[in-house]
Amino acid sequence: MEKYGVNDLRRMFLEFFESKGHLAMKSFSLVPQNDKSLLLINSGMAPLKPYFTGAEIPPRTRVTTCQKCIRTGDIENVGKTARHGTFFEMLGNFSFGDYFKHEAIRWSWEFLTEVVGLDPDRLYPSVYLEDDEAFDIWNKEIGLAPERIFRFGKEDNFWEHGSGPCGPCSEIYYDRGEKYGCGEPGCTVGCECDRYMEVWNNVFTQFNNDGEGNYTELEQKNIDTGMGLERLAVVVQDVDSLFDVDTIEALRNKVCEIAGVIYGTDRETDVSIRLITDHIRSATFMISDGIMPTNEGRGYVLRRLIRRAARHGRLLGISHLFLAKLSDSVIQGSKDGYPELEEKKDFIFNVLNNEEKQFHKTIDQGLRILSEMEEKLTAEGTTTLSGEDAFKLYDTYGFPVDLTKEILEEKNYRIDEEGFRKSMDEQRTRARLARETTNYMGADATVYDQIDPSVTTKFVGYAHLTFTSRVTVLTTETDLADALMEGQKGTIFVEETPFYATMGGQIGDCGTIRTDNGIFEVEETIKLLGGKYGHVGVMKSGMISVSDIAVLEVSTEARRATEQNHSATHLLQKALKKVLGAHVEQKGSLVTPTRLRFDFAHFAAMTAEELDQVEKLVNQEIQAQLEVSTDIMGIEDAKKSGAMALFGEKYGDSVRVVSMGDFSKELCGGTHVHNTGEIILFKIISESGIAAGVRRIEALTGNGVIAYYKQQEGLLGQAARELKCNPSEVAEKITHMQAELKTLNSENESLKSKIAQNSMGDVMNKIQEVSGIKLLAVSVSDVDMNGLRDLGDQLKDKLGEGVVILASAKEGKVSLLAMVTDEAQKRGAHAGKFIKELASVVGGGGGGRPNMAQAGGKDASKIPDAIAKAAEILKKQID
Known part of the structure; x- marks a missing residue:
């Protein structure tokens, strides 16, 4: 048997089913379209649901695809085993009311044995327990002995997903030989070991489940099959796991090269190598489909994958940015089947570099916070970090829980894992309750x-x-x-x-x-x-x-205004690419009669100079009165012509190309002006960040700009009237008022400080001595926290060495301050602990460092009690 490569097998499969009258469709995006039931496409049939349900008419009743998929249900096991991964390609052939079991089974057998050349004696099918029809096809038409056909129950050989279309299935297993077996007596198809590998699953969708367990025959019976491309490659190439097939092995070797390690010599090292290899594949494909790292939804899945890969890079000793280099290996290995990877290469690298840099900052921030938590554990005399704190590190700061465990274990601490799981479950429950009840497509029924x-x-x-x-x-x-x-x-x-x-x-x-x-x-x-x-x-x-x-x-007026704004977004995108760079990609837009909004990939806030350049460039092209023309052409011809495509969008064979002179050329189905001069004017109103690596520009055109300037003129006039000056003098008048205000504030602070000092009187005669340490604990009237800090610094200087405790009530709120000098700290005095006890007396809370801490409270009547308790607390700390 020839050991075909991954790219060969993908091509062979699609060509085989094209020869059987199937339409070979390109892989759909990983982002589900019109399907809220999925976060990411996780099977070959998922994007085809509308054809199976009859909501849409398929382009042909026979279809074949190689669909990119992501599943993260077993993410915690990725790397720990050689069989788990998050990204895979699913080969599939589908029939929408056309052929059924006879053809599906016969063609799967023909492809595996005659096209790929697998040994027929090593292939074993399984069928649903009650599916005599499928059993007979394998036995009487394919010619397999009854003992080679395995009957399994509903759990293994019946496909259903709640209510809706469902049916029995027939899987095909390949015997990889004794070297992959468990050696146990009776090891056969269905055993948990790696000897008998399932390579193909034919699903016969022939029933409808009403959700109550009642099944009725479907009028239109469908075929839905799936075969993991990587699994097929494992069998064909006779290798140990998916990490050893040709394209993935090349990526795995690149990881080893960058890290300076050898695969197969150390278990923990191998875990990291496999995890990085898998996760960078997922991340590369997700970004190529326009997904950006965020803190929710599919963006969070991407962020988690990138950060896990970066974290394991650190474990392998990689201290520099490395994910983009690995992504290049993914692209080189997969661009035959997915040319969009090469097209979006620079953008993919930018996203990965930016997120990896951000993660390095997160790691450092998390280490600081974890260090503070360790100090707290030491102070409390415990060795277990609470589940809530571990979850806070994980959820709020993106700090991996396995890293938290590892660092703590090095110092003989541990995590309350049960508490962590409880916090995680509570979060999942909140998320689950927030989901809407939806139909089969995950959308509300209408x-x-x-x-x-x-x-x-x-x-x-x-x-x-x-x-x-x-x-x-x-x-x-x-x-x-x-x-x-x-x-x-x-x-x-x-x-x-x-x-x-x-x-x-x-x-x-x-x-x-x-x-x-x-x-x-x-x-x-x-x-x-x-x-x-x-x-x-x-x-x-x-x-x-x-x-x-x-x-x-x-409505002519609304359409024309919308067209002005839409055409302006095309000019804006090209202008942004010219000013900021080719990495700029559209991430979303909104075009209405009154305004336009344009979201784009960029990794820093735009400067005033950049915004000015973009605005000028757009207005230049408006004034140039460029002709706006439309052409219908093939997608490949459109790309060759230089037309910009929307990131992650799936286009048909024919596309509409909108050109504005020689300046802008985009694939677009929208409506536009006939000449850019019709836009009249363009004005950027705001630029802001809406997600990591995504910026948003809001702008106006035509009459919207004129109305905007009229509004601004009115506001300026109103401001001038309030300031009692001419509009041209407003800026000068404000500058003068700010300087005056600054002087008054300075004088006010000086007076407040004097008042605070006067209210103290001669306090140095109130110094106590507790076990050889000087303690000054006093209350003052009507001083805020800033005033207390200033007083504390002055009194600490006068005191020399010791402890200063100050309390004050202002507008019904209590402020407490504790300051402890170096020598007093050496004796055991701790400002943070001191203030915590004092705050409880006045009905409040607070804390801080050993040398300085502050707190607030609600009960001003208890201030004398707090001051009286200071000596007792100090004595307890130093004895």
Whole structure:
């Protein structure tokens, strides 16, 4: 048997099923589309759900894919074993009501034995206990002896996911030989050891589960198969694990080269090597699909993977940034199947470098906080860090719990792991309760789910703002309807529409729909599965019925303003690339009639000079009155022409390319001005950070800019009137007032200090001596904490060596201060502990360092008691 490489096997699989009439589709993004039930795509069938449910009509009834997938359910085991990983590629062939069991089983056998060349005598299928049909196909059509076909129960050979489509499955196992076995008597298919490896799973979707355990036959039966590409490579290349197949081994070796270690010589080292190898694959593919490291959702999954990899790099002794170098190996090994990796290479490297730098800061910050927690443990005389503190380090500061454990164990401390797990479970429970109840696609069920999937809408709004079409579907807010009456809210669907639906960041059109019998006001236009355009709004008068002929009129004013803002975002993106660099990538946008918002990848706040450069550049291209043209072309031709594509977006074979002179060229389905001069003006209103490595610009165009300047002019006039000066003198007047205020504040602080000192009188005669240490504990009237600190410094200087305790009440709030000199600390005096006890007397709390601490309280009447207790506390500390 030839030992094909990973890239060969991927190509062979897709070509084989193309020869069987399948449409080979490119891998979908790891980011689920219109599916809230998943954080990340985790199987080959997940992106195809709409085709299985009938919500969308598939491009062909036979489809094959190699889908990139991520599963993090076993993340804690990644690295510890050679079989666990978070990233994998899933080969699959799918039938939507076309072929069924006979073809699926026959083709899986043909591919494995005739195309790949696996030994037929080492292949063993399993079937569901009650699936005699599948058993007979394997036995009578493929020709396998009955004893080579294994019948398993529902847990192993029946696929279902709550309510919805489900069915039995047939898995194919490969006998890797005795060297991978457990050696136990009766070791066979289904054993937990590594000898019999499952390589293929054919799922026969033939039932519908109503959620109550009742199964009915589906009218349209489907095939959903899955075969892990890496698993197949393990079998074909006859290697120990997925970390030993050709492309992943090359990456693993790069890890070893950077770290200066050898794989297979030390268990702990191997754990780190495998973990880094796996996690950098996941991170590279996630970033290539536009996912950015954040503190929630899929962004948090990415951040966790990157930080775990960086942490294990430190364990291997790597002290410099290294993840981007490894990512380059991922790209070189996988770009044959995923060319977008090469296209987004620079951006991927930037994200990884930025996050790795950030993690180094996090590690250092976490070490400082952990050090303070250790001091607290020592002071309290305990050796166990509470689960709450360990979780705080993990959740708030991103500090890995295994690192916390390791550092503490070196100093003979431990973590309350049960308490940590409890805190973790409480967080998961909160997250689970926050999720909405959803349907099979993870979205809230709506009236639109009831519409026939064959209903679709043709968009004609590039050329028309008014169009006549036939009404195909009407809905109220809850039901399908034959007619909408005056006052009713609802949605109208037609065969052809000039209304643009919200997508690609551009907000949908508003306007009116008129028939001979009624007028409907369109408040928003939405796009639904299957290319349906829904006109959402309210009946203003009369009645509209299904099959009526309607005149659809888009609000010209709103559309033109939206187009100004949309075209400006194209100019803005190109200007940002010119000023900041090629790494700038669109991360999101919002285009409305009143403003535009543009989110982009960049790793620092823009300077005033950079913002000015970008704004000038955009306005130059507006004044240049560039022609805006549109071309329809193949996706590859569009990319070759230099058209910018939206990060992580999946495009069809034909795309729409919008060009603005020679300045900007982007793939875009939105509507635009005909000439950049129509935008009139462009003004940036704000620039801010919205996530790690993501900045946001908000801007205005055309009449919006003029209205903005009028508003600013009004505010300036109002400020001038309040300052009693001309608008041109406002800045000078404010500068003069600030200088005056600064002088007054300084005089005020000086007076407060004198008052505080006068209120003290001669306090030096109140010094006590406790076991040879001088103690000055006094109260003063109406002094805030800043004043107490100033007084404390003065009194400590006069005292020389010893302890100063001050208390004061101001506006009903108590302030306490403790200061302890070096010699007093050596005797055991500790300001932080001192203040903690005093604060409890006045009904408050606080703490601090050994030399200085402060606290607040609520009960001013107890200040004399606190002062009286100071000597007792000091004596207890030093004896």
